[in-house]
Amino acid sequence: MSTSIFDRDLPKTQANYQPLTPLSFLARAGAVYAEHTAIIHGSQRFTYREFYGRCRRLAAALAKAGIRRGDTVSALLANTPAMLEAHYGVPMAGAVLNTLNTRLDAAVIAFSLDHAETRLVLIDTEFSGLLKEALGLMKGPRPVIIDYVDREFVPDGKRLGSIDYESFIANGDPDFAWAMPDDEWDAISLNYTSGTTGNPKGVVCHHRGAYLVAQGNVLTQQMRKHPVYLWTLPMFHCNGWGYPWSISIMGGTHVTLRAVRAKAIWQALAEHKVTHLCGAPIVMATILNAPEGEKTKLPHVVEFTTAAAPPPEIVLARMAEAGFNVTHVYGLTETYGPAVVNDWDADWDRLDISARAAKKARQGVNYIPLEALTVMNPETMERVPADGKTLGEVMFRGNIVMKGYLKNRQASEEAFKGGWFHSGDLAVLHEDGYVQLKDRSKDIIISGGENISSIEVEEVLYKHPAVQGAAVVAKADEKWGETPCAFIELKPGMSATADEIVEWCRKGLARFKVPKHVVFAELPKTSTGKIQKFKLREMAKEV
C-alpha cells in the first residue's frame, strides 16, 4: 500500500481520538440533563446528577475493594436501580459486568462464576437462596458478596455478604475520576448463553459495540429527547439489549419493574407516560390478557419492540388496538441482542391483516450499526439466491458482533470462520433482501423469551435409569411461545411414567426448562442413526 499525503503527520492524539464507550453517554447526561429524572423505581426517584453520582460511587467502591481492570463483577439482580448502576459503575472501574439470569439453576450459576473468575457478586436478596446454593457448588475461590436490599419490594431478603449495597457505595466518592477504557476493544460485559452443549459459553462484548448498539436502538426506535422506557425486558438478557446505555443518550427515564405483571405494566404506562418497552411475545400476552379494569387508554402510541419469535397475527391486531406499535427485531447474545430489524415499509400498511402479519413475521434487514447480514450456504460460503425458498445459515458481520467466547478459542474460531459470525439459525432470503428464519440448527427452544438448549434437557433425561433414548423439541405454545416436548424410548423391560420423568427433570434443571409434555415413542432415525427432529416436531404438534 503506497502512502499518500494524507498518511503523513496526522497521528491520533488525545484531542482527536477517544475510545468509543457508552460510559460517555452517562457523563454527558449527568451534566446536560442533571435535574431530569433518570430512574423511577416504586416510590424512588433519581435524577441524572444522582444516577451519575451513584455510578461513580459504585466504581470508586469497587476500586477500593480491590477490583482492577479486566476483573469480573457478576450481578444476580432484578431490574432495579442497582442493576442500571452496575451497567456503568462496573466498567467505570475498568471491570467487566457479568449479569446472571436469575431463573437459572444453581449449578449453571456456579459454573458461570467459576468460569468468569468472578471477584465480586452484587446479589439481590430475593435470590440469596439461589446464590448460596451456587456458592456451595463453586470450585474456585469465593467472591466478595454485596447484598442489594430492595427495601420497598424485598425488605426481608436474606443477607449473604458483610455489607449491603447502599453502605458499600456510600463509601465511594461521587466525584470519582473514573477512567475511560484503555481501548474501545476492551471488554465491557460477559453474558453466558446456553448453546448446544451442556456448559454455557461466555460471550464477551466490548465498549465499541456497546456504544454502537446503544445508538442503533435510539435510531431504530426513532427516539426523541427524554423517552420513558419501561423495563419489562430483563437486564440480564444481553444487557437489556443495550437499553441501559441507550436511554442515557437521549436523557430518558428508566421505569424499573422487578417482575412482568400486567397491573404494574398498565399502571406504569399511564402514570409515567411510557414511550418505549421491549419484550418477548409473553410480555405482549401479559399486557393483552390483563383484566379489562386494569387496562387504560394510552396517551400516545407506545413503541413495543419484540424479539425471540415472530409476533402472531392476532397479537399484532390486538396490540394495535390497545395503542402499541410493534417492531420485530432479531439477534443473539453474540450480536449484542438486536442486530436485525423488520424495517417497516409504510406501503405495507395498506395490506390486509394477514398479509401484514406475514410481512411482520420476517426478521428483516441489518441494524444500522451492523455492517452486513446475509444468508449463506455454510459449506461454500456462497449467498443463497434471494428466492424466499433456499435455506441457508444466517451470517453477521460488523461492530456489534462479540469479541468471542471467553477462554474458548476453538469455539470463537468456529463461530467466525470465513470472516462471518455463524448464527446457527437457518433462514431464507426474500427478493427484497429481508431475512426470514425457518429453523434453528442448534435446536434451541425459546420459552417465555428464555433460550433452552434441547441438548441440555436431553442430557438430564439420558441420566434417568429407565431412559434408552431421548429427544427434545419445541412445541408451539400460546402463552410461552414454545415449550420443550420430550420424546423418550425406554430401555427394554424398564418402565417410567410421564410424571416421574418430569419430577426427575425438576431436580436437574431450572423450572422453565422442564418438559411440559413427555411422549413415550420410538425415535425416528435416519439410515445413519441420526434422530430426525423435524419428524418429532410434526408429532409434537399433535400432542
Add this chain to the structure above:
Amino acid sequence: MSTSIFDRDLPKTQANYQPLTPLSFLARAGAVYAEHTAIIHGSQRFTYREFYGRCRRLAAALAKAGIRRGDTVSALLANTPAMLEAHYGVPMAGAVLNTLNTRLDAAVIAFSLDHAETRLVLIDTEFSGLLKEALGLMKGPRPVIIDYVDREFVPDGKRLGSIDYESFIANGDPDFAWAMPDDEWDAISLNYTSGTTGNPKGVVCHHRGAYLVAQGNVLTQQMRKHPVYLWTLPMFHCNGWGYPWSISIMGGTHVTLRAVRAKAIWQALAEHKVTHLCGAPIVMATILNAPEGEKTKLPHVVEFTTAAAPPPEIVLARMAEAGFNVTHVYGLTETYGPAVVNDWDADWDRLDISARAAKKARQGVNYIPLEALTVMNPETMERVPADGKTLGEVMFRGNIVMKGYLKNRQASEEAFKGGWFHSGDLAVLHEDGYVQLKDRSKDIIISGGENISSIEVEEVLYKHPAVQGAAVVAKADEKWGETPCAFIELKPGMSATADEIVEWCRKGLARFKVPKHVVFAELPKTSTGKIQKFKLREMAKEV
C-alpha cells in the same frame, strides 16, 4: 498494564470488526430503501437504488481514470445531485473529497488545488470562469477536469474538460465493488479554512468522525424515518456539516437548491413537506423577508438548525410564528461543523421572549459524539470557573475533531497542544455548564455564513500605495450578520477615497470579503504598539 482473561484469544476479525464509515449508510439505504426517493433536484428524481448506483458508477469511473487511494478529488459544485454523489463516490474510490467554496477568488482556489495536489476536478459549468482563472494561476500539474452540466438550470455553461459528468459516470459499473477504507482513520475529506494567515489551511477529516457526526446530527435533530432535508446550507461548508451522510441513515430525501432564494425555499417547503434545513442567520432572514404572497402555511413544525451567529430575539420570534423550531449549534471546520449544541431545556419555554433569546444565544454543550467540551485558560490549561464571566478559550476533545492540517505538522501540533483542540474562540462557562462565545481571538468575521479572515483583508489593504496602517473588524449587520469594516491610516502626504479603497479590494479579494465600510482614522494602539481591535469594534458600531 497486567493482562486479564479478557485480553486473551479475542482478536479482531472481519466478522467482528469493520471500519466505521458513512459509506455504510448508503449501502444500507440502497438495499433497504431502494425505491424511496433519495434526491429531488428541480424536475429530477433519484431513488436510493439509483443514487447508490450512481455513486458506485462515479467510484468506478474515478478508478478507471487512475484515481487511487489517498488521491485528492476536488469539487467546485453547487448543491446538486453530483455534489451528493461526490460525497460517496469519491471515498468509495479510496480518494479524498475536497469541496471548494464557489464564492472564493481564483487565487485561493489555485492555492488549494496546488496544496491538495488535486488529481481531478468536478466542476459545475456555472463556475467554469472561476476555475479557468484558477487553473491559469496553478503552479502544480493540471488536474483532469470533468464538467457537470446542470441541464435544467445552467444548460449553457462553458465546458473546460473533455468529458461531461454524465458520460463520465456512464462508463462506470453500477455494481462496482467499492472497498471499505483500510482504516477508519483514513481521510475522507479535505476542507480549506480561512485562518489567521493569508494562506488557508487544509482540514483533514476521517471516516470515523464522518460516521459519528452524521449519526450525531440525526440524534440531535431527533430525526424520524424518511426526513426531507432542504439544501439551503452549501455542501462546500464542512461537507454540508455531514448531512449528505446523515440523511442516508434514516432513508431521507435530499431536496437540492442551487441558490438560497426565498421563493424556491417556500415552494420546496410546501411541495416536498420539508422537515429539516440548516443555514446561517442570512437564510432565516431570506425566509422571513419573502413577500407575503410567496409564503405558505407549513404542514408541520420544520426544524431549522443555525450556526455562525446567535439567532437574534426578533428572528427567533418571527421564525416560531412562521412554523419553525430553531436549534442553535456551533463548531468549526476543524470539528466537522457542529460539535456544540444549544440543548434546549423545555423549562425555558416558560421564560419571557428576551430571556428565552438569551438562553438560545448561548452556544451550549458538547454534541453527542464529542467526548468533551470546555473553556480553559490556554496558558495554564485550567478550566475557567463556571461563573458566566471569566473568559477562556473554547477547547474540544473527541472523535469529531479533525486528523489535523494537511502538510502542516506545526499548525496541527499547536492546535492539539495539551491534548485538546484549541478553537481560538473566547468564551465563558455558565453555571449550568453551557458555553457562550464572547469573542474570537482569531479575528474572524462571519458574513452571510462565510468566514472572512480580517488579516487576509488587511494584507490587501496594506499593499495599497497610500495605506500606512490598516485594521479590519466585524460590524454587526442586520442582513449579513457581520460585514468587514476597514480602518485606515494614510501615509503622510498621500490620499485615497473610500471608493478607491473598495475598488482596490475588489481586485484582490472575493466579493464578500470586500469591506462594506472604510473609515480613515488613527488606529488606537497599546503601549507595545498592538492595535486595539476592541476599540475599533466600538467605533465600527457608530459608523
